[in-house]
């Protein structure tokens with residue numbers, strides 16, 4: 001079985017890295033793109049971040065006009081969401097970002113944020129969760145398990161960081177899988193458990209999750225073509241978890257200090273979903289599940 005494991009926040013302690021990452025991103029934004037005092041931008045960020053935390057389903061990581069993830073789903077996601085809201089909400093900032101990204105792949109704000117994230121998350125020192133090495137080694141030692149790292153980050157950052165762990169073998173990396181790549185014109189629909197055929201999964205009324213993520217869909221299909229038995233493990237829901245769940249692929253949500261109740265509820269109530277209280281529980285959780293064999 002192929003075990004697709006998310007990197008940031010799942011193998012790493014994202015909650016301990018988010019403040020430093022925000023500081024690096026805000027510094028570059030202030031100096032290189034917006035030409036505003038760092039102190040001013042930092043204060044504006046703090047204010048909007050607080051608002052996003054208070055109203056998480058009204059702030060989101062937006063790509064091509066669609067919601068990729070809600071503000072409260074992860075520590076890095078809260079950074080991304082708050083900075084996106086800051087840039088979209090200020091005409092002057094938006095004009096500067098549009099001038100710097102005149103031919104965006106998605107839209108200027110999404111492209112700008114992606115570039116800042118890739119650049120500065122690669123500068124963070126590795127900070128793995130304490131259980132990461134043992135879990136990866138347990139999976140590598142089991143001939144029935146093929147761990148693969150899945151990440152929105154670029155593969156070279158992930159490889160460099162994984163190389164610092166005493167692993168018994170190499171773990172393949174599916175880098176830059178772009179779970180955030182939203183495509184409004186993608187016409188694929190999904191059969192949901194309530195009998196509906198839709199492009200939106202509504203695990204909870206206040207949190208519709210858009211399923212128009214063709215890049216990630218193709219990545220999952222390629223994984224299934226390689227081995228029809230696939231499971232996904234991640235610390236957030238909308239980006240890495242929604243598609244697997246509606247496709248009937250088992251999804252393990254790692255509960256972290258930042259995991260919101262609505263994500264736990266959405267996964268706990270789905271027959272293909274399981275919540276992991278600790279990353280170290282993963283090998284046993286995989287072994288103990290008839291529905292995965």
Ligand SMILES: [Mg+2]
Nearest residue numbers: 006008009235
């Ligand atoms: Mg993650």
